[in-house]
Amino acid sequence: MNEFDEIMDEFESTMDEFEEAYEAYESEMETFGTLMEASASEVSSPETASGVVPAGAD
Known part of the structure; x- marks a missing residue:
């Protein structure tokens, strides 16, 4: 086997x-x-279950 084949x-x-x-x-x-x-279908709004809006989601 030559170098090209290798x-x-x-x-x-x-x-x-x-x-x-x-x-x-x-x-x-x-x-x-x-x-x-x-995951996106489970979240209907930026609010979490506790009602707290995550930072930057306002």
């Missing part, structure tokens, strides 16, 4: 790792988005 094998291996990591990232972001949507 470099290409390393590149392909790195790209495979990148693709796996990116797919995991996308999955985590989808989960995060779902959690944010659920």
Whole structure:
């Protein structure tokens, strides 16, 4: 195997790792988005359950 082939094998291996990591990232972001949507739907106003308005929410 020549040096070019070794470099290409390393590149392909790195790209495979990148693709796996990116797919995991996308999955985590989808989960995060779902959690944010659920959280937003639970909050109908800037007031908390105790009636205290968080700083900057006025």
